[in-house]
Amino acid sequence: MYEERPARLDGAVLWTLTTQVGAPPVPVLPDGCMDVIWCDGRLLVAGPDTVAHVPETGASRYAGIRFAPGDAPALLGVPASELRDRRVELGALWGGARARRLGERVADAPEPAAVLEALALRRAAGAPASDPLLRAVVRRLQAGRPVAETAEAVGLGARQLHRRSLDAFGYGPKTLARILRLQRALALVRAGLPYAEAALRAGCVDQAHLARETRAMAGTTLSAYASDWAKRDTPQPSGSSTTA
Structure with missing residues (x-):
């Protein structure tokens, strides 16, 4: 089941997805956005897609924050073009230890997406305003x-x-x-x-x-x-x- 709601960060959306074991993956279509995603213990950054992306099977629980087009690079500290059509471990951008600690907080939280929302709000407070x-x-x-x-x-x-x-x-x-x-x-x-x-x-x-x-x-x-x-x-x- 997929659910989403507006985040407190302007233009962002919080979402969760629970899939059945063995269910075929649903292709994800390009939308101009970037996400930070927690999936069964892993933290990933989904870069901007130019073609449909077919998720790997195996994970059953997802939580994420989807940023408005153009907003994620300042919060993540990387140009969007470097992540085009890629899924990258957050640890590769921020360091493995930091990403592991954050992943543990997300996993232990009753609302995993809310932890990602709080992170985004903290990052936004110290980042340049959107152009x-x-x-x-x-x-x-x-x-x-x-x-x-x-x-x-x-x-x-x-x-x-x-x-x-x-x-x-x-x-x-x-x-x-x-x-x-x-x-x-x-x-x-x-x-x-x-x-x-x-x-x-x-x-x-x-x-x-x-x-x-x-x-x-x-x-x-x-x-x-x-x-x-x-x-x-x-x-x-x-x-x-x-x-x-």
């Missing part, structure tokens, strides 16, 4: 605005926006825009809209365009995605929430 320009970039791209128009609106040149996006999001603004568009379209598909209507409302040229993007980034077809979603008994994370 308001990049927050504006995310809002505009989430709304479907073109990349060139977005760069002009926030007062950044194309090269400058690309460079800053690599550090904050893990990839350039065009890739982020594609990922956010796919997320919009698949949310509409999950809501029951016909594929052609979902494609147009999300900003795709047509249904064929959405089908190509779904295969390229989600690794499946539109019909298979919709069918798999309909078979699930409980909601599942649609983005980077589960682990390696």
